[in-house]
Amino acid sequence: MAADTIASSPLDTQLETKEAFWQRHRAGLLFVASIVIAFSIWQALSTFVFNPFLIPPPLIVFETAVPMIMSGEIFKHVAISLARVSVGFFSGCLIAIVLGVLLGWIKVVNDLLDPVIELLRYLSPTAMIPIAVIWFGIGEMSKYFLIFWGTFFIVLINTTAGVMRAPIIRQRAAECLGASKLQIFLLVVIPSAAPYIVTGMRIAMASSFMSIIPAEILAADSGIGFLLQNSSILLQTNRIFVALLTMSLLGFVFDRLFRMIVDRVLSRYMSYISLT
Amino acid sequence: MRQTIWRKGYCLKGISAMLAVRNVSKIFGRNDERYVALEGIDLDVAAGEFVCLLGPSGCGKSTLLNIIAGFDQVTSGSVESDGAPVRGAGKDRVMFFQDAGSALLPWLSVEENMRFALRVRDLPKSEWPTIIDKYLGMVGLNEHRKKFPSQLSGGMRQRLQIARALAVEPKVLLMDEPFAALDALTRRRMHGFLLDIWKRTRKTIVFVTHDIAEAVTLADRICVMSVGPGSHITDIIDVTLPRPRDLGEPQAAQVFKRVESLLTHEEDVAEST
Numbered sequence: 001m002a003a004d005t006i007a008s009s010p011l012d013t014q015l016e017t018k019e020a021f022w023q024r025h026r027a028g029l030l031f032v033a034s035i036v037i038a039f040s041i042w043q044a045l046s047t048f049v050f051n052p053f054l055i056p057p058p059l060i061v062f063e064t065a066v067p068m069i070m071s072g073e074i075f076k077h078v079a080i081s082l083a084r085v086s087v088g089f090f091s092g093c094l095i096a097i098v099l100g101v102l103l104g105w106i107k108v109v110n111d112l113l114d115p116v117i118e119l120l121r122y123l124s125p126t127a128m129i130p131i132a133v134i135w136f137g138i139g140e141m142s143k144y145f146l147i148f149w150g151t152f153f154i155v156l157i158n159t160t161a162g163v164m165r166a167p168i169i170r171q172r173a174a175e176c177l178g179a180s181k182l183q184i185f186l187l188v189v190i191p192s193a194a195p196y197i198v199t200g201m202r203i204a205m206a207s208s209f210m211s212i213i214p215a216e217i218l219a220a221d222s223g224i225g226f227l228l229q230n231s232s233i234l235l236q237t238n239r240i241f242v243a244l245l246t247m248s249l250l251g252f253v254f255d256r257l258f259r260m261i262v263d264r265v266l267s268r269y270m271s272y273i274s275l276t
Numbered sequence: 277m278r279q280t281i282w283r284k285g286y287c288l289k290g291i292s293a294m295l296a297v298r299n300v301s302k303i304f305g306r307n308d309e310r311y312v313a314l315e316g317i318d319l320d321v322a323a324g325e326f327v328c329l330l331g332p333s334g335c336g337k338s339t340l341l342n343i344i345a346g347f348d349q350v351t352s353g354s355v356e357s358d359g360a361p362v363r364g365a366g367k368d369r370v371m372f373f374q375d376a377g378s379a380l381l382p383w384l385s386v387e388e389n390m391r392f393a394l395r396v397r398d399l400p401k402s403e404w405p406t407i408i409d410k411y412l413g414m415v416g417l418n419e420h421r422k423k424f425p426s427q428l429s430g431g432m433r434q435r436l437q438i439a440r441a442l443a444v445e446p447k448v449l450l451m452d453e454p455f456a457a458l459d460a461l462t463r464r465r466m467h468g469f470l471l472d473i474w475k476r477t478r479k480t481i482v483f484v485t486h487d488i489a490e491a492v493t494l495a496d497r498i499c500v501m502s503v504g505p506g507s508h509i510t511d512i513i514d515v516t517l518p519r520p521r522d523l524g525e526p527q528a529a530q531v532f533k534r535v536e537s538l539l540t541h542e543e544d545v546a547e548s549t
Binding site for chain 1: 345347365366367369370371373375378379380381383384392393396397398424437440441444446
């Protein structure tokens with residue numbers, strides 16, 4: 001009763017709502033604050049310390065961005081880059097998951113393929129650009145291939161590890177209950193590997209966003225990477241910064257999106273590895 | 277007054293055994309790295325009997341249980357379950373693990389874990405609800421059927437594991453230190469709970485433990501195993517005291533002391549060699 005009386009006094013209610021508001025939005029407010037502060041410092045440094053041509057202040061960058069957004073120029077490049085990332089990423093994931101499951105489940109396949117994979121995985125997508133251009137030209141195919149290349153090994157290794165680490169106790173418990181080999185594989189091993197597969201996909205997605213840029217810089221006539229390269233040749237630092245900011249934003253948004261979808265669809269499989 | 281009988285005979289005479297372990301040896305590795313884990317194990321378990329395998333850590337009791345379950349192969353000797361030789365795991369013998377979190381499927385709710393057992397057992401779907409109600413009711417988890425294993429306490433997870441095992445209607449329950457990770461109070465509750473289930477279902481139980489008090493509380497017979505290498509059953513003690521047993525009672529305490537001295541002797545022998 002005493003607690004009720006205290007809580008209902010107007011001053012305390014106000015204090016409590018403030019406190020509650022802060023508690024509820026703490027993460028969001030700090031996030032916004034962090035970005036606002038960073039942009040302010042950047043603005044100040046570019047105006048008073050650095051050469052604004054080399055490091056254009058954010059307000060100038062936004063000013064440059066507006067016509068690029070209005071004309072749809074930026075969206076054209078974003079769409080092209082995203083399409084390339086999507087095709088390479090999803091085809092890479094699909095094939096890597098199928099092969100990774102086989103590698104993790106059948107020992108002899110793993111023994112045969114593992115040495116080759118161990119050697120190939122050190123070849124980054126960037127290292128493969130020169131040969132990809134010769135194989136596939138500067139059309140879409142070479143970009144699909146490079147993103148595929150970057151995605152494939154990350155997802156493959158994670159999937160294999162996940163399948164191999166499916167707890168033996170869980171498999172034996174299912175076996176005791178009368179599960180067949182196929183049932184153990186489909187209903188126990190694959191779901192147990194899900195957190196590893198998803199984690200691999202998330203890392204691979206970040207790497208896809210990173211490797212699309214060098215691919216487009218060296219061999220493309222469209223996409224964000226091309227925008228970067230083209231602006232550099234024309235010494236348009238403002239446009240370079242617009243492209244860089246776009247790229248950060250894209251990576252960030254898609255990672256959040258990925259996490260949201262996983263939380264919605266796969267949360268029950270993710271209990272032992274948190275994605276945050 | 278009830279008598280506690282000490283005896284050295286390992287095989288049941290005249291009664292057909294549910295489990296028959298005959299001269300089982302198990303050697304791991306090869307040549308220089310070979311390790312004789314078990315040597316000359318003979319054990320008969322009658323239908324409906326509650327047998328504890330008791331021994332210090334590393335004595336091979338879990339290896340023996342894995343062999344009975346069909347997860348491990350014998351190097352020599354044989355194991356029969358209900359008259360048929362054991363070749364691999366079978367749903368007549370369900371293993372029950374200490375780490376329930378791993379043994380259960382964490383992405384399925386309590387009810388879905390039960391359904392998983394019935395699905396792999398290949399029962400018609402129309403029978404599922406009755407069986408699920410029956411066994412979840414028996415272990416007192418009816419109210420928690422929508423929860424996931426991560427939302428259950430350790431004791432509740434073990435009860436779910438028991439319910440899931442019973443749902444496939446095995447003849448034998450094999451339990452590998454199932455309550456060792458629980459706190460003392462929960463463990464004691466689980467003992468009463470397990471004995472109650474055992475009384476109602478009359479399953480044959482082989483229970484591995486290193487806890488003397490647990491063995492004396494639960495078992496019809498306690499098999500004391502020697503320390504490896506070449507571990508074998510050194511003594512079998514019949515415990516005929518009525519349940520529930522209180523270790524404070526003189527007879528139970530006497531059994532406890534007897535078993536303790538046998539076990540201590542085993543460890544002394546192991547340390548002196």
